[in-house]
Amino acid sequence: IAGQRNLYNSFVLDGVSANDDAADLTGTYYSEEVIDQFQVVTSGGIAEFGRASGGVVNMLTKSGTNDWHGGLYGFFRNQRFDARNPIAPTKDLLTQAQYGGTISGPIRHDQTFFFTNFEQTRRNYSAVVTIDPTLVTPINNRLRSLNYGGQLIESGVVPASFDTTNFFGRIDHSINSRNQLSARYSLYHINAVNSRNVGGLNAVSRGTGINDTDQTVQVNNVTTFNSRTLNEARFQYTNSRLDAPVNDTVGPAINITGIANLGIATFSPQGRDIDLFEAVDNVSTQRGAHMLKVGGNFLYNRVNIFFPGALEGVYQFASMSTFLSGNYQTFQQAFGVPSQLQSNPNVGVFAQDEWRVRPDLTINAGLRYDLQFLPDPIQTDTDNISPRLGIVWAPGDRKTVIRASFGLYYDRIPLRATSNALQRDGSKYLVVQLSPTQTGAPVFPNILSVQPATLPTKPNITRIDPNIEASYSQQANFQIERELPGNAVVSVGYLHVR
Secondary structure: OOOOOOHHEEEOOOOEEEEOOOOOOEEEOOOHHHHHEEEEEOOOOOOOOOOOOOEEEEEEOOOOOOEEEEEEEEEEEHHHOOOOOOOOOOOOEEEEEEEEHHHHHHHOOOEEEEEEEEEEEEEEEEEOOEEEEEEEEHHHHHHHHHHOOOOOOOOOOEEEEEEEEEEEEEEEEEOOOOOOEEEEEEEEEEEEEEEEEEEEOHHHHHEEEEEEEEEEEEEEEEEOOOOOEEEEEEEEEEEHHHOOEEOOOOEEEEEEEOEEEEEOOOOOOEEEEEEEEEEEEEEEEEEEEEEEEEEEEEEEEEEEEOOOOOOOEEEEEEOHHHHHHHHEEEEEEEEEEEEEEEEEEEEEEEEEEEEEEOOEEEEEEEEEEEEEEOOOOOOOOOOOOOEEEEEEEEEOOOEEEEEEEEEEOOOOOOOHHHHHHOOOOOOOOEEEOOOOOOOOOOOOOOOOOOOOOOOOOOEOOOOOOOOOOOEEEEEEEEEEEEOOOOEEEEEEEEEEOO
């Protein structure tokens, strides 16, 4: 959004976070059938929105009514209708079925309603391994002669799949004339084979699958104190368990430059567990020409990332001939704790005023303050104060609208980055790198049984600046929009992002 990285965006669902703060990406996936409305804020977000220096995707889910509604749907694809991948000798395997249904209606007329959706996807497809077929046999023969414990390699089209299941249920209940309660539960599950890092020069053994289950419970209550004031109270709990099981559990990993990459996957985390708790409370009140809103939220992440990396060793070869002779360039192996647990409380408060100065002029001004508490030795960044200002003016015949805004937008520091630094700071996890001529270097394809008592070279470690500050953006925009005859509208605008 506005030229910024996707990691800088935030996703909000029914007023609470729908983000995976470990990776700074969207969290649970929902069926399109569940979404009632969505809004993409590309610039000029009000003070209520925080924890994102890019854009905000704000979504609302569907609810039931006094009328019964239901629907079934299905979408199907097959390789018979597809073109051949230019680098594959045959058409890629593809059979995909995506199907589901919804039903909604009253539990008690004018008081209690429900909405539910169930959806599954079953997809069988293929990845294309482009390792030179004439080199597959020599590589496998060499591995056999060494009693290599890992998987052998193959070239060409290999099968892959992923199966997903979505379930969503929501109940809305009118407690009384002043309190409207809603609760929802969602389940997302995916099981995938050869879904990561398989293809190209990466053999099947170098990839992983995915097994992920996300569950979220949310409860909202909107209280109307009087005709001018209401309170929104929200709570959610999300339990997310992600595994990325490796295809080769033995290893070691082997990289032959420009030829093939095989053996156990070492490139990314193999598991990530998140428990997220969030409480939000906002109060809105109308005072003459002013619509005032104040609120705050507390979000607590408990994240455990399992990232063993090179515990099974990685051999790097410069060419096919050096691989066949066993003359590797470098060998690296990790020793230590393969996971990192961390807690991450977040606090945000805001106040904003939408002032209708006159019928053709509205000003929205607000201020937001955010805190993200990270584990020691990272110090809390305490100066994340975000002013926001927006103006809308429709002079004359109201067919011309002029909009302008300015604001500061602070982002959150991704927990995957802090996890890497905390796990690999040298105190409990080390990556040792050796050349074949150094003392203690293993003979291919063996690995070290224990960490060397004396390190011949400095180990690879990861550190983080304890005074790291959250990134932020300065955003401003100016737009003129004019209604033309014939139901046409023309607009011109300028957007500034720094």
